[in-house]
Amino acid sequence: MATNASAVPGFDGLRLQHWHWQMRDDGVLVLSLDRAGESVNALSQDVLIELDGLLERLAIDPPKALVVTSGKDNGFIAGADIREFQQFDAQGTVGSAMQRGQQVFQRLSALPCPTVAAIHGFCMGGGTELALACDYRVASKDPSTRIGLPEVKLGIYPGWGGSVRLPRLIGAPDALDLMLTGRTLSASAARTKGLVDRTAEKAVLVDSAAALALRGTTRPLRQRFMGWLTNTWPARQVIAPMSLKQVARKARKEHYPAPYALIRTWKDTGGSLERRLAAERRSVAKLAATPTARNLIRVFFLQERLKSAGGRDHGIGHVHVVGAGVMGGDIAAWSAYKGFQVTLNDRGQEYIDKALARAGELFARKVRDESQRPEVAARLKGDLAGDGAARADLVIEAIIEDADAKRGLYDSIEPRLKDGALLTSNTSSIPVAELAEGLRHPAQFAGLHYFNPVALMPLVEIVRHPGMDPRTEARLAGFCKALGKLPVPVAGTPGFLVNRVLFPYMLEAVTAYSEGVPGRAIDKAAEAFGMPMGPIELVDTVGLDVAAGVGAELSPFLGLQVPAALADQAEPGKRGKKDAQGLYRWEDGKPVKPELPDGYRAPEDLQDRLILPLLNEAVACLHDGVVADAELLDAGVIFGTGFAPFRGGPIQYIRETGPEALLERLARLQVRHGERFAPRPGWDSPALRGG
Numbered sequence: 039m040a041t042n043a044s045a046v047p048g049f050d051g052l053r054l055q056h057w058h059w060q061m062r063d064d065g066v067l068v069l070s071l072d073r074a075g076e077s078v079n080a081l082s083q084d085v086l087i088e089l090d091g092l093l094e095r096l097a098i099d100p101p102k103a104l105v106v107t108s109g110k111d112n113g114f115i116a117g118a119d120i121r122e123f124q125q126f127d128a129q130g131t132v133g134s135a136m137q138r139g140q141q142v143f144q145r146l147s148a149l150p151c152p153t154v155a156a157i158h159g160f161c162m163g164g165g166t167e168l169a170l171a172c173d174y175r176v177a178s179k180d181p182s183t184r185i186g187l188p189e190v191k192l193g194i195y196p197g198w199g200g201s202v203r204l205p206r207l208i209g210a211p212d213a214l215d216l217m218l219t220g221r222t223l224s225a226s227a228a229r230t231k232g233l234v235d236r237t238a239e240k241a242v243l244v245d246s247a248a249a250l251a252l253r254g255t256t257r258p259l260r261q262r263f264m265g266w267l268t269n270t271w272p273a274r275q276v277i278a279p280m281s282l283k284q285v286a287r288k289a290r291k292e293h294y295p296a297p298y299a300l301i302r303t304w305k306d307t308g309g310s311l312e313r314r315l316a317a318e319r320r321s322v323a324k325l326a327a328t329p330t331a332r333n334l335i336r337v338f339f340l341q342e343r344l345k346s347a348g349g350r351d352h353g354i355g356h357v358h359v360v361g362a363g364v365m366g367g368d369i370a371a372w373s374a375y376k377g378f379q380v381t382l383n384d385r386g387q388e389y390i391d392k393a394l395a396r397a398g399e400l401f402a403r404k405v406r407d408e409s410q411r412p413e414v415a416a417r418l419k420g421d422l423a424g425d426g427a428a429r430a431d432l433v434i435e436a437i438i439e440d441a442d443a444k445r446g447l448y449d450s451i452e453p454r455l456k457d458g459a460l461l462t463s464n465t466s467s468i469p470v471a472e473l474a475e476g477l478r479h480p481a482q483f484a485g486l487h488y489f490n491p492v493a494l495m496p497l498v499e500i501v502r503h504p505g506m507d508p509r510t511e512a513r514l515a516g517f518c519k520a521l522g523k524l525p526v527p528v529a530g531t532p533g534f535l536v537n538r539v540l541f542p543y544m545l546e547a548v549t550a551y552s553e554g555v556p557g558r559a560i561d562k563a564a565e566a567f568g569m570p571m572g573p574i575e576l577v578d579t580v581g582l583d584v585a586a587g588v589g590a591e592l593s594p595f596l597g598l599q600v601p602a603a604l605a606d607q608a609e610p611g612k613r614g615k616k617d618a619q620g621l622y623r624w625e626d627g628k629p630v631k632p633e634l635p636d637g638y639r640a641p642e643d644l645q646d647r648l649i650l651p652l653l654n655e656a657v658a659c660l661h662d663g664v665v666a667d668a669e670l671l672d673a674g675v676i677f678g679t680g681f682a683p684f685r686g687g688p689i690q691y692i693r694e695t696g697p698e699a700l701l702e703r704l705a706r707l708q709v710r711h712g713e714r715f716a717p718r719p720g721w722d723s724p725a726l727r728g729g
Contacts, residue, residue, distance in 0.1 A: 054092075065101055065102035072108070112160075115162070118139070139164065139197070157175060158178035162186055163196070166200060178243050193334040193684070195217055296330070299324075340669055365492065367392070369434055427455065468591060469530050470502070474506075484514060485499065559644065585604055704717055
């Protein structure tokens, strides 16, 4: 709560919207950021300009100490305002914005009084950089507190002094690891690394910060020594190549230049703080102008759009899952982990027991506090008799991909459902309108298509049909949000969005494999484009039997042929990763990819053969209205398939490459390989030519 300005000499005349202050009886000034008109604190230019004015006055007439904290209960500072960042990129003024942030934080760092950041909840990006500019940091012990520098996920790296200050605070190896991965730390982990000096209960956070400011502290000798030693010129020449090798194993320089630029700038720049800040600023401004950064920022906003779908009033507390296979069992386990009461039904107890065992492994990984695991596990109950269906608010069917079997199950289960309960299918390809035939309450039925592995894949398709009530979609979107998943509403046509787009890509890969192109060469071509996993490895991971089943459903609809290499091996013992033998042999859960023969050269058009069918079908999906717009299509394909995020999605890639250029390449493939490469409807859409 702000105090009357006359109580602090030097603040007269300042007009503040976002920053509030309070002078404590002990002489410590508390500055609280409560960004006006926003639910979350982010560092906009207005916020920085206000802070700069306050710091200018404090430099002239300093208090005994300064504590910087948040006036919002949900967190400290989420980082820079990414919306403004996009505007600066469009205007070519990113460098000026970087310089302002650096100057404000440098003014904070140079204040002639002790400064402490009091952190609760999220503290990300620019928020962490602000905290690093303070003398000390105190973090709330609350589990919601997470501290990190995730800018690399946006195609840049910390540019307001974070890449300069953090290595000298906690040592270069730990600092580079945090910045290169973008991972976050809990309060206790941050204290262990030396990123924060104290932890405290939320109720006394500011009091603890004020006490630390007045009393001060000396960081452990080892931390201070490592902060110095690991940033000397000889150490930088040793550490940098090691970091580059680690980065190269995960990301190509041409796809994701930011990690490489961060390491290079840190390695090559020593000397004064001003010199190091200038090098950081130039490097980050250059990265911000790359297509990678622009597309990753676009993907960030796509993710935010999906997160905003659905509210909290979904009315779902009890989930009943029918089918305890890999998908059904994992859906049940994840739902229980996220706080829902879950019953799991199958035709035999042995299937339920296997699913419960897998659930126990998930809980062991995810629930770090062992004392809480029994409570989480108790939310998931085996239900051989299926009695949970009558109590459930949501029933998820996850049995075999057979329309008759699914409809037979609905005939037996729907009469037992309570009023208002939703019935859904995890079908991956069967038209939902076909499954809805004969239901008593089709308005409360939908597809709810998860992706494997459930714990890792963020997307869930909410599959519509003509008789579905819009409230059903809204409730399911809220349920997905509660699960921490990203919901995308899609039309109930065969394959929906993700499988329909992915299937031609996988099919062409297996076709090339059948022609004698080595699996390793096929996977390398896709990975060179930016796919996280090659299509041959992907087919084995999904399972040849599953891929063949989807193929049987989709190939007539898409007019494609399923190659023999897929159909012939879709049998027990040869189904891929789960049998340790498929198109590859598998050892310890990893594919054994034979080395390519000496001098082997992959066909020049191999990458186009793989990627253009995916793009072609994405255009057809947009044309057919499978999703509402191009942005939802890109979001669904990125989060459902891992499609190269730095390319911004299939439609964004078409826009940047040019539809005409891609149509020419499709025409060449059509002449060389056949009519499956004929352009699908929709290439004349204005959506392919504008953002």
